[in-house]
Amino acid sequence: MSIRNAAPELAAVTLPLLPEAAPDAIVALHGHETIRRDRFVRELCALAARLPAGRPLLNLCGDRYHFALGLFAGIVQGNLSLLPNSTAEGNLAALQADYPDLVCLTDDAHSAGALPALRLDTLLAALPADAATPAMPQIPAQQRVACVFTSGSTGRPQPHFKTFGKLVRNVRAQARRTWSTTGGPCAVLGTVPFQHMYGLESTVLLPVLGGGILCAPRPYYPADVAEQLARLPEPRFLVTTPYHLRNLLASGIAIAPVAGLLSATAPLANELARHAEARLQAPLLEIYGSTETGQIATRRPALEDLWLLHDDIRLACEGDDCFVDGGHLEARLRLGDVVEPVADGRFRLLGRHADLINVAGKRSSLGFLNHMLLRLPGVRDACFCLPREGETARLAAFVVAPGLSAATILAGLRQQVDAVFLPRPLVFVDQLPRNATGKIPAAELEALIARHITRKP
Amino acid sequence: MNATPNEALEREVAAMIVEALNLEVEAASIQPDDALFGDDGLGLDSIDILEVALVVSKRYGFQLKADSEDNFAIFASLRSLATHIAAHRTT
Structure with a gap:
């Protein structure tokens, strides 16, 4: 953000780390423990004092409560939290090259690999239990608290910084929309990774900053999801994806009453949404957003096709390029999708820009993936493609790499x-049908897919 | 290790995985101790695992549940998956 856009007095504005609530309000459920607000503040402030000043944090905690403690402790101490789009070995090495003084926060012995690490669970266990609860920390609205990365199209992850003030504003908008659908704040259970934007916002920030209850378990199998849900106090809220949701319903397992469900990461079919609402007797809200923008709109796909922007977000299109600004947004940002504004803050989603892909809630771009494939030694030409759309869509790739095995390429x-x-599959070809400008025409790619990739109906 | 008590089941499960996921490998080529999940071996990921879990529940009459903090420990190898199925199956 440029200084010109910020009112001079804004630089001095601070916000309380957590919104107003009673000291004994329940913030989180962790294992068999109920974490009340005064304990949460006590623990995160004590941890904050043990963080190395000024060094960026790579929070690799696998436990959602530990992750939240590390994130909020970093905010208090002024440490930027880095949230890479992938924790693949090579990606973390590249991150360390850009942030040589980064420190990992972990709660196990292996996640950090060779990177310098602090064991958050060990620090936590060593805290005195009877310390006084400190005053609520006040955080500058302009403080950069998190950096999320998108894959970019050039092979280099692109950083996007989130300031505390905007993050709080975004979560409040989400909380208003979400809790008005469920009838009030809920205990929030998530099946999605919280290191990515959707899981971070909806399973960590929404409960902690939006008045709900953060629930630490990360159930994956339908039976575990059902069991963990049943253990939560009512009202309950489930944060999931179309893929997890379809699987949960297909399992036929009985599910405890929920006040609402949230889905994102891939388009939710209206039929699945109606089925879910009928089975669970609860509203299913779908979120629209991206790593760069955070959540900017919602809809209830069982009832409506149109999306409703969050308060104060403005949308404008120039041809196929659509931009949003206002609200919590740090800048005017281009959407990765083609959308059609309707009226009253509503829009229709028409389709994605061809380059962006989303598999199981993880985003990348064909440009990035092609780049990664082409830089492998022995690969002469290569092209990723998405043979079909849908919740379980898988990428395929064509490579020209005489002498290389599929195993070698996949390992790289x-x-x-x-x-x-x-x-899946990786198809070896003698050459790719590139035209004079070096591009592969869509029709040629279609023909290649039809010739080499057979799929189950 | 030599032959295991679940060898027949391991073969059955290998065939089931290959069929459920439409994999381009021969079921017979999957060794009992090959990693199923992660960076080595078969390289299944979290999406595949839900898919296989659903097929397992239909075929063997029980719902998969994580035994530990690690949701995917059951999928460490063909042997671990077959052992888990043998211990929990109702059909």
């Missing part, structure tokens, strides 16, 4: 990209 790719982006 795994160093750089998340496993969900590995091509």
